[in-house]
Amino acid sequence: MKRETRETSVEVQLGVEGSIETNDRVLDHLLVTLFHYMGKKVSIRATYDLRHHLWEDVGITLGEELRSKLPEKFARFGSAIMPMDDALVIVAVDISGRPYVSVELSYGEGETGFEKALVREFLWGLARSLRATIHVKTLSGINAHHVIEATFKGLGKALGEAVGESEKLESTKGLLEVWG
Incomplete structure (x- = not known):
């Protein structure tokens, strides 16, 4: 999947052995973590003007690529409770056709490059294009x-579950509106 704008150029290929090169060391680290815990191979290339645009557009492109690879019947739901040193984070995903994000990130000590606003932009981009609640x-x-990092580990586990094949359509309506 490729996304080209005046602000970014992003290419995401799932199922391909490759590297992750966005030229943002923090995002690269978090994406390596995400796909490791998701259990998926990936190749990602990106260029950008502003980090805000990069994080959002990588999320959008990733969501489009994930949606294009969904099996006809998929698990739909995934969740994880992820510890990492002092951190404990819950992540839940529902690929339902209804984009929504609730992000409650809190911590006492900041660290250069690790910004709540960028994580929120990534998750909103992902949720809109995957048509998921996160x-x-x-x-x-x-x-x-x-x-x-615990958030991205948990997101990887949750997405890995949610995109997995299911024997039945996971909807009491008999329809999941993620295509179209």
Whole structure:
């Protein structure tokens, strides 16, 4: 999947052995973490003008690529409670056709490059294009790096579950509106 704007150029390919090169060391680190815990191979290339645009557009492109690879019947739901040192974070995903994000990230000590606003932009981009509901809640944590990395680990686990195949359509309506 490729996204080109005046602000960014992003290419995401799932199922391909490759590297992650966005030229943002923090985002690269978090994406490596995400896909490790998701259990998926990926290749990501990006250029950008502002970090805000990069994080949002990587989220959008990733969501489009994930949506294009969904099996006809998929698990839909995924969740994780992820500890990392001082951090404990809950992440829940519902690929339902209804984009929504609730992000409650909290920590006492910031760290250069690890910013709540960028995480929120990434998650909103992902949720809109994947057509998913994503909830993130910090239960405890002091260090920004630990809280945000635990978030991406948990997101990887939750997405890995949600995109997995299912034997049945996971909807009491008999329809999931994620295509179109």
